[in-house]
Amino acid sequence: MQIGPPGRQVALSPSPQLPLSLLNAEISIQEPGNDPTSSLVLLGARPLSGNEVHMTDSTTTLEEFANREYEHGFVTDVEQETFPPGLNEDVVRAISAKKNEPDWLTQWRLKAFRHWQTMEEPSWPKVHYEPIDYQAISYFAAPKKLLDSLDEVDPEILTTYKKLGIPLDEQKALAGVAVDAVFDSVSVATTYKDKLAEKGIIFCSFSEAVQDHPELIKKHLGSVVPHTDNFFAALNSAVFSDGSFVYIPKGVRCPMELSTYFRINASNTGQFERTLIVADEDAQVSYLEGCTAPQRDENQLHAAVVELVALDRANIKYSTVQNWYPGDKETGKGGIFNFVTKRGVCGEKSKISWTQVETGSAITWKYPSVILKGDKSIGEFYSVALTAGRQQADTGTKMVHLGKDTSSTIISKGISAGKGQNSYRGLVKVTKSADNARNFSQCDSMLIGSQCGAHTFPYIEVRNPTAQVEHEATTSKIGEDQIFYCNQRGLSTEDAVTMIVNGFCKEVFKELPMEFAVEAQKLLGVSLEGSVG
Amino acid sequence: MLELNNLHVAIGGNEILKGIDLKINAGEVHAIMGPNGSGKSTLASVLAGREEYEVTSGEVLFQGENLLELDAETRAREGLFLAFQYPVEIPGVGNTYFLRTALNAVREHRGQAPLDAMDFLQLVKEKADVVKLDPSLLKRAVNEGFSGGEKKRNEIFHMAVLEPKLAILDETDSGLDIDALRIVSEGVNSLRDSERSFIVITHYQRLLDHIIPDFVHVLKDGRIVESGGRELALELEARGYDWLDSKAAVETAR
Numbered sequence: 001m002q003i004g005p006p007g008r009q010v011a012l013s014p015s016p017q018l019p020l021s022l023l024n025a026e027i028s029i030q031e032p033g034n035d036p037t038s039s040l041v042l043l044g045a046r047p048l049s050g051n052e053v054h055m056t057d058s059t060t061t062l063e064e065f066a067n068r069e070y071e072h073g074f075v076t077d078v079e080q081e082t083f084p085p086g087l088n089e090d091v092v093r094a095i096s097a098k099k100n101e102p103d104w105l106t107q108w109r110l111k112a113f114r115h116w117q118t119m120e121e122p123s124w125p126k127v128h129y130e131p132i133d134y135q136a137i138s139y140f141a142a143p144k145k146l147l148d149s150l151d152e153v154d155p156e157i158l159t160t161y162k163k164l165g166i167p168l169d170e171q172k173a174l175a176g177v178a179v180d181a182v183f184d185s186v187s188v189a190t191t192y193k194d195k196l197a198e199k200g201i202i203f204c205s206f207s208e209a210v211q212d213h214p215e216l217i218k219k220h221l222g223s224v225v226p227h228t229d230n231f232f233a234a235l236n237s238a239v240f241s242d243g244s245f246v247y248i249p250k251g252v253r254c255p256m257e258l259s260t261y262f263r264i265n266a267s268n269t270g271q272f273e274r275t276l277i278v279a280d281e282d283a284q285v286s287y288l289e290g291c292t293a294p295q296r297d298e299n300q301l302h303a304a305v306v307e308l309v310a311l312d313r314a315n316i317k318y319s320t321v322q323n324w325y326p327g328d329k330e331t332g333k334g335g336i337f338n339f340v341t342k343r344g345v346c347g348e349k350s351k352i353s354w355t356q357v358e359t360g361s362a363i364t365w366k367y368p369s370v371i372l373k374g375d376k377s378i379g380e381f382y383s384v385a386l387t388a389g390r391q392q393a394d395t396g397t398k399m400v401h402l403g404k405d406t407s408s409t410i411i412s413k414g415i416s417a418g419k420g421q422n423s424y425r426g427l428v429k430v431t432k433s434a435d436n437a438r439n440f441s442q443c444d445s446m447l448i449g450s451q452c453g454a455h456t457f458p459y460i461e462v463r464n465p466t467a468q469v470e471h472e473a474t475t476s477k478i479g480e481d482q483i484f485y486c487n488q489r490g491l492s493t494e495d496a497v498t499m500i501v502n503g504f505c506k507e508v509f510k511e512l513p514m515e516f517a518v519e520a521q522k523l524l525g526v527s528l529e530g531s532v533g
Numbered sequence: 534m535l536e537l538n539n540l541h542v543a544i545g546g547n548e549i550l551k552g553i554d555l556k557i558n559a560g561e562v563h564a565i566m567g568p569n570g571s572g573k574s575t576l577a578s579v580l581a582g583r584e585e586y587e588v589t590s591g592e593v594l595f596q597g598e599n600l601l602e603l604d605a606e607t608r609a610r611e612g613l614f615l616a617f618q619y620p621v622e623i624p625g626v627g628n629t630y631f632l633r634t635a636l637n638a639v640r641e642h643r644g645q646a647p648l649d650a651m652d653f654l655q656l657v658k659e660k661a662d663v664v665k666l667d668p669s670l671l672k673r674a675v676n677e678g679f680s681g682g683e684k685k686r687n688e689i690f691h692m693a694v695l696e697p698k699l700a701i702l703d704e705t706d707s708g709l710d711i712d713a714l715r716i717v718s719e720g721v722n723s724l725r726d727s728e729r730s731f732i733v734i735t736h737y738q739r740l741l742d743h744i745i746p747d748f749v750h751v752l753k754d755g756r757i758v759e760s761g762g763r764e765l766a767l768e769l770e771a772r773g774y775d776w777l778d779s780k781a782a783v784e785t786a787r
Contacts, residue, residue, distance in 0.1 A: 485621040487605035488581050488614075489635035489691065490642070499634070503625025503674065 083140040089113060092238050095140050099207050099242075102214060105221075112227035112237030119231045125394040126423045126455055127363045129337065137301060139239045139272070196254070202247040203258055206274050209245035216247055220278055224307035224345050224371070232303040232339040232365075240274035240305065248283035248314075257513050259288040273304035279314035281347075286317040288516055300325075301337050302361075308344030310352050312374060316344060317353045319512050321520050324360035329418065332390030335362025342366065348374030348403070355511045357520040358385040358393060367425065369398035372406035372434070379408040382508040384520070387420025387452070396426035396457075401434035401467070410441040413505050416452035423455040430467040437467045446504050447477045448497065476504075534559045534730045535580075535600075535699055540591035542572075542579050549575045551755035552591070557699070560727040564741055564766060565734045567752035568774045573734045574618060576752070577703040580732075581615040582608045595699070609635075610642035612698030616688035616705050623675040628687065629657060631675045632694055639695060660693040664720035681708035689720040700724070701732045706740040718743030738770035751777060 083091065092113045096106040121132070196203050202213060210217050227237035248254050279285050302324070310316045327335025338361040344352035354368035364387075370379030381397035399408035414422040422445065430437045445454035458471055478500050486496030502509075502521060509517045535557040542550040549572045557563050567573050579586045580593065582605030593600040595613060603611065623631065637647040648656065661668060664686055676684050685705050692700050702721070706714055721731065721744050733744055741749070741763065749766045751759040751774070758777055759765065769776070 479621070481621045482623055484581075484583055484605060485617065485623070486631075486635075488609050488617075489631070489695070490606055490609040490638040491635055492606055492638070495634065495638070499626050499631070500623060503623055506625035 083138050085138045086135050087113075087137070087139055087239065091139055095239055095241065098140065099210070101210055104218065105210060108222070108227065109238050109240075112234050113239075115228050116231065116234035116238055119234055121231050122365075125365050125425075126421065126457075127365065127392040127394050129363055129392075132301060132337070134235075140241060196256075199252050199255065200249040201252060201254055202245065204245055206240070206243040206245050206276065209276075213245070213247070216278065217245070217276070220276055220307065220309055222307075224309060224343050225305050225341050230341060233305050233341040236272045236274060236303045236305045236341070240272045243274040243276075243304070245275070246277040246285060246287060248279045248285045250280040251282040252280075253283070254285040257286050257288055259290070271300070271302045271304070273302075273306075275304070275306040276309075277307070277316060277318070278309045279311060279316050279350075281311045282313045283311070284315040286319070286513060288319045288321075288513060290321045290323075290516070301339070303339045304341070306340070306342040306368075308342075308352055310344060310346050310350040310377075312347040312350060314347065314350045315353075316351070317355070318342075318344070318368070319516055320354075320356040320358075321512075321516055322356065322358045322360050322364075325362075326360050326389055326391045327362035329389040332362055335391070336360065337362060338364045338366065340364075340366040342368035343371065343398075344369070344379075345371040346374050346377035346379065346403075346406075349376045350374055351378040351380070353378075353380040353382070353511070354397065355380075355382040355508065356384070356395075357505075357508070357512070357516075358383070358395060361393075362391060364391075364393040364395050366395045367397055369400070370408065372399065372401045372403055372408065372437075374406075375403040376405045377403055378406070380511075381408075381410045381412070381426075382511040383412045384415070384505045384508045385413070385422055385424075386415045386417070387422045388416075388418040390419050392421045394423040394425055396424045398427040399429070399439060400427075401430045401437035401439070404433070404435045405437075406434055407438040408440075410439070410443070411507050412441075412443045413508055414443070414445045414454055415448065415501060415504070416445065416454050417448035419451045421453045421455070423457060425457040425459075427459040427461070428469055428471075429459075429461045430464050430469065432463045434464050435466050437464060437469075439467075439469045441469075441471045443471075443473045444504070445473075445475045446501065447475070448501075534561075534596065535732075536594040538592050538594075540579075540593060541589040542575060543587050543589050544575070544585060548589070549586075549755055550579070553752075553755075553757060555750065555757065557730050557732065559698075559730055560725075561748065562725065562731040562733060562744065562746045564744075564746035564749045565732060565752055566736065566738075566749060566766060566769060569736075571752045572755045573752055574703055577615055577618075577701050577732070577734055580608075580701060581605060581613065606638070607642075609695075610639050614692050614695055614697035614700045616685075616692060616700065616702045618703040618705075618707065620676045620679075620684040620688055622677045622679075624677050626675050628673055628675050629653075629671045632657070632691060635691075636694055656694060660690060663693050663723055664690045665716050666690045682710065682713040685709055685717055686713065686720075689717050693720060693724060696724075696729075698728065699730045699732070701734070703734050704736065705733075706735050706737060714740065715743060738766040741766045753777065 083094065089110060092109050093106060096109055202209065202216075204212070222237065225233050227234055246258060275289075277285065277287055306318070308316050308318060322338065324336035324338060325334065327333055342354065344354075346352055352370045354370070356366075356368060358364050358366070364385065368381060370381070372379050379399050381399070383395065383397070385393045385395050387393045393414070396412060397410055399410065401408065408428065410426055410428070412424050412426070414424055416422040424443045424445070426441065426443070428439045428441060430439070441458065443456050443458065445456065447454055454475055456473055458473075460469055460471065462469055478497060482500055483493055483496050486499065487493065491499070509520055512520055535555070537553050537555040540550055540553040541548060553576065555563070565573055565576065575586060579588065580600070582603065584605075588601055595608070595611065598611075600608060600613075633648070633653050636653070640647055657671060661671060666686055667683070670679065670683060670687060673679070676687060679687060685708065688705065705717060709717060718740065725731070731744075733740065733746060735741070746763055746766070749761055749763060750757045751765070751769065753774065
């Protein structure tokens with residue numbers, strides 16, 4: 001194991017003849033080809049799979065930083081209509097009936113449910129948790145009445161949002177953000193729909209879209225993440241409750257950031273969001289998703305699916321700030337299990353960009369991916385994942401190059417503190433048809449304290465000799481030298497740590513829309529970098 | 534300003550400083566010279582509040598207060614500044630932002646209102662001129678990718694902005710070429726006044742051609758073995774540190 005001093009890369013010499021034995025089985029490089037133009041460049045490759053970096057220095061003050069209390073742990077007292085726990089075909093039908101869905105969708109759910117029953121929960125992620133009893137979970141919860149306007153929203157819910165700092169009112173217009181808030185499973189308020197409708201943009205809850213735009217749903221639902229895709233996606237396909245739907249017509253640039261805040265509120269209720277975003281040819285949209293959840297004793301399952309369709313020359317930017325309850329600091333009890341499938345498919349010359357800041361959840365299992373189907377399409381993944389307390393994250397991305405001249409960029413920043421375990425797992429796949437594909441990956445890990453771990457599992461599959469794939473990786477530890485330097489200039493240790501972490505994540509934060517960047521930095525306990533400098 | 538009485542310091546059970554007595558008044562510049570391993574940098578680190586050093590006996594008074602009871606950030610806020618021998622890189626943290634946060638922490642400690650962005654920018658421009666700091670370094674991350682000379686100049690720039698009461702320069706001349714040495718020295722000299730004291734730690738007399746000290750002390754094996762005026766530095770340059778050994782031997786023989 002090699003750990004460089006902060007900021008320094010441990011470098012292997014970049015060479016196409018890199019002895020592959022240095023890497024390990026976690027990387028498979030197939031048919032790199034003898035063509036001299038083919039190059040697989042591994043810069044700063046650090047010990048790869050199974051590389052558990054457990055620090056041994058003790059830094060008590062840093063651990064204190066990592067042990068902050070979760071601020072959003074409160075429960076809203078709202079009457080709920082909830083299904084009894086358990087899952088079978090009748091429950092699937094009941095969910096569908098509850099939402100007054102057309103028969104084809106009921107059948108689609110059932111097909112997914114039947115397939116799910118044949119599947120096994122994945123065991124390959126580097127996370128550990130007690131087996132989930134899927135029959136002990138309730139699959140539907142909704143606030144009792146459906147509302148037409150914000151005025152009718154339960155004041156208690158609005159108060160909850162205020163506590164979370166979510167401005168769900170017309171003032172948001174000034175910030176240029178339309179909000180489709182999801183409270184548990186049902187969307188309770190949608191703003192700005194009219195303004196967006198002028199441009200032909202559809203932004204509504206998934207349930208509404210099923211009623212009002214069935215042709216679009218039928219065409220695109222499951223087109224990126226099929227119901228057979230994986231265990232959690234299949235489960236979601238069977239029981240998804242609600243989510244958001246966005247359609248941007250040809251040539252339209254969405255005039256505002258679209259935003260959805262998710263929360264999980266009801267006890268023992270899984271939340272199964274389904275989001276579908278379609279950007280038609282030459283369309284552009286930026287979508288923000290943010291999450292917080294109240295404190296609960298029992299683990300709460302969240303298995304969402306997000307599908308992005310970027311048609312030719314379209315551009316979709318999808319940003320996430322995730323701050324679900326991470327569980328008890330000491331025992332890990334009570335945190336959210338976040339098993340999410342996010343994927344986008346790119347048409348010709350289109351672009352999909354994922355940016356995520358993951359600070360919450362007991363377990364995060366999430367690989368926002370891009371299928372680069374169209375020629376000259378672009379995929380991006382920018383990620384900050386923080387694990388503290390007993391949190392575990394296994395997250396990364398998949399970039400699948402099918403089209404010619406496709407390119408992808410991966411920037412991943414993992415921060416481990418407390419007893420957190422942070423794994424980056426990413427696949428870069430270049431198929432035979434993808435001439436001149438390019439990828440650049442950078443995976444950096446930062447360790448705070450002595451009991452955390454950082455792991456990297458990069459998979460690279462190259463089947464086209466013209467591909468150019470680069471992978472850089474660093475591991476650093478917040479150094480005593482850095483802290484002391486800050487102290488000597490008058491900064492407290494806490495401020496020093498947040499400043500250093502903020503600096504570490506800067507490349508990702510700058511990809512976030514401004515107000516999200518603010519929230520992200522707050523979440524990391526970092527003050528916003530000032531307007532100077 | 535600063536008073537060291539019989540200061541003993543150890544690290545990992547090894548005694549590095551073996552009884553240092555030193556008194557520095559406001560406005561004075563004291564040079565501390567000595568061979569490698571004599572304890573010069575340890576002295577700087579202990580005064581700045583590095584925790585891995587253990588003070589085994591003795592006391593340090595800073596403006597009449599017991600310095601050793603204060604943590605590093607409080608010492609800094611009270612006006613003690615250390616220009617590091619090896620300035621630390623902080624990737625991704627803008628130099629100007631870092632300094633503004635630091636200055637406002639110091640100002641808050643003094644009961645002053647924080648400087649707003651405009652006023653701070655003005656201050657930064659002034660001070661950058663003083664040490665002839667390349668303005669592009671203001672926009673970059675703290676020390677990241679700076680050359681050795683740029684790092685040292687950046688330290689003096691930090692000092693100029695923070696306006697400490699006591700500045701300790703730990704081998705600020707090491708790694709500087711002649712021109713950089715002159716510029717850094719001019720920066721230091723411009724900050725000299727009757728209220729501000731300096732401890733200049735160096736191997737070489739050449740720095741003291743530019744920063745003229747009031748007193749020169751020679752540290753050897755954890756003790757101050759000789760103190761004098763500026764002429765002591767010149768003598769050391771001419772005769773080397775071994776000269777002190779033979780001198781001490783002669784004195785012992787008497």
